[in-house]
Amino acid sequence: MKKTIDKRAFYEKLYSMLDDITPLSVDCGGLCDGACCAVTDDITGMYLFPGEEAMYNPLPSWAQIHDTDFTYDGGKEVNLITCDGTCDRKQRPLSCRIFPLVPYVKRGEKMKIVMDVRGKGMCPLATAMKITDLSPDFVEAVSKAMKMCMLVRETREFLYALSDSLDDYKMI
Numbered sequence: 498m499k500k501t502i503d504k505r506a507f508y509e510k511l512y513s514m515l516d517d518i519t520p521l522s523v524d525c526g527g528l529c530d531g532a533c534c535a536v537t538d539d540i541t542g543m544y545l546f547p548g549e550e551a552m553y554n555p556l557p558s559w560a561q562i563h564d565t566d567f568t569y570d571g572g573k574e575v576n577l578i579t580c581d582g583t584c585d586r587k588q589r590p591l592s593c594r595i596f597p598l599v600p601y602v603k604r605g606e607k608m609k610i611v612m613d614v615r616g617k618g619m620c621p622l623a624t625a626m627k628i629t630d631l632s633p634d635f636v637e638a639v640s641k642a643m644k645m646c647m648l649v650r651e652t653r654e655f656l657y658a659l660s661d662s663l664d665d666y667k668m669i
């Protein structure tokens with residue numbers, strides 16, 4: 498029998514693992530004037546993990562959810578969340594919580610946590626630092642949260658597709 502999970506409980510747990518933790522022991526927003534939260538256009542946002550939409554019902558006033566062409570697991574659509582730069586920190590999406598790190602995993606291989614190539618040029622941490630320069634507590638929390646995602650088929654398949662998409666960035 499196929500096991501279903503309570504999406505809201507799943508993401509509440511993941512959010513709690515990354516609630517009070519930041520990439521550096523100081524506020525890194527001072528390095529870049531909060532570049533990752535700056536609103537540059539209507540379509541730049543962060544991917545929602547599968548079922549994470551459950552955390553945005555009702556949709557907060559600062560957020561919008563959009564369809565994308567990005568798919569995982571043979572055609573399941575991934576949604577994108579955009580914001581007006583003023584989210585309630587307790588509600589920020591998982592992709593924001595782990596940035597500038599991202600999981601990278603290929604089928605049959607061990608997951609790695611890497612600097613997010615999509616942040617290069619925008620985020621000073623992703624551009625000029627190594628993972629070892631970040632807060633070890635942050636790196637560990639991201640790693641634990643992503644290992645939890647690897648235990649669930651939907652999120653595992655999403656992470657495979659996300660990792661494949663990161664390869665495209667490396668080729669640019």
Ligand code: SF4
Pocket residue numbers: 520525526527528529530531532533534596597619620621622623
């Ligand atoms: S862009 Fe990078 S350095 Fe700036 S606030 Fe975001 S994570 Fe921190």
Ligand code: SF4
Pocket residue numbers: 533534535579580581582583584585589590593
């Ligand atoms: S949702 Fe929040 S943390 Fe994420 S980019 Fe928007 S303001 Fe920043």
